[in-house]
Amino acid sequence: MITKAVALIRTMRPMTWVSVIVTILAGMMIALRGIPPLQDIVFIAVLFPVFILGYANSLNAYTDYRIDRITRPDRAIPKGIVKKETVLYFSAFLFVGGLLLSIVFLDLTRSLFVIAGLILATTYSIRPTRIKARGAAAPLAIAAGYVLIPLVGGFDIYSSLNSDIMIIAALLTAQTAGASISKDFIDLKGDDALDVDTVPLTMGINTSRAVVMGGLAVPVVGFPILAVAGLFSPWFLVYLGLVPWMAYIHILMGNTNSYEKAYINCFFFCTASILLSGITYAGGIS
Secondary structure, eight states: OHHHHHHHHHHTOTHHHHHHHHHHHHHHHHHHTSOOOHHHIIIIIIHHHHHHHHHHHHHHHHHTHHHHHHHOTTSHHHHTSSOHHHHHHHHHHHHHHHHHHHHHHSOHHHHHHHHHHHHHHHHHHSTTTOGGGBTTHHHHHHHIIIIIHHHHHHHHTTSOOOHHHHHHHHHHHHHHHHHTTHHHHHTHHHHHHTTOBOHHHHHOHHHHHHHHHHHHHHHHHHHHHHHHTTSSOGGGGGGGGGHHHHHHHHHHHTOGGGHHHHHHHHHHHHHHHHHHHHHHHHTOOO
16 A cells, blocks of 8 residues: 555656746745745645646656656556556546645635646646647646746736746746756657657757757856846856856766756756746845
């Protein structure tokens, strides 16, 4: 029983919660120019990603079990630890839980961000939409779900939308859209076998590597330019400190044996970049 429970939790991919928790927190920090109240961090920044992102990932585990048999045979469904139907029911539970949380903690307008996230998660994985298999649309959907919706939603809790948050959201969303393609390199064999049109399979390996690195560079270059132009605070020049990390990821992306490591570094690079936006904005924007 414990083994099955742990396996179900793993279908939620808890590591990915960190990114969205940080993103909501960054949105709150940008709105407040400081640290939000502890109860909001716990009940909004933490609980919502657990249910909404947990739903997205468990549903994806259900729909992708055939790909996982090829590329991730140690995962719960291919390994036979849990039945795929059990994972589907579990994802439905998380879906309902996310809706109930929005009713309890958010007003109707802000609940729309939750609903948008749930709809995006559903259309990403299931047919007939299955955005995951639609080439360039997939990383855009991931970036919207991981950055645009939670960042703007976190900001909107405390403040009306303005040009600053939209610029920050645009740069960070573009970064994640490019960086998320790094995961497709890991699944190349399975995606190719099942005719899933991911970016590396449709645009080629070299072009896709360039897109990944270009995505990572967007805020690293964009925020310092805005700071030098006087549109954002000089605090944003600290993004230049991420350049050595980018260089390391570039090396990893050039080695087929390092794709998994490159993806993990891309994930944490984007997470750090998003958190940095909240910290630098709290430091002051003119």
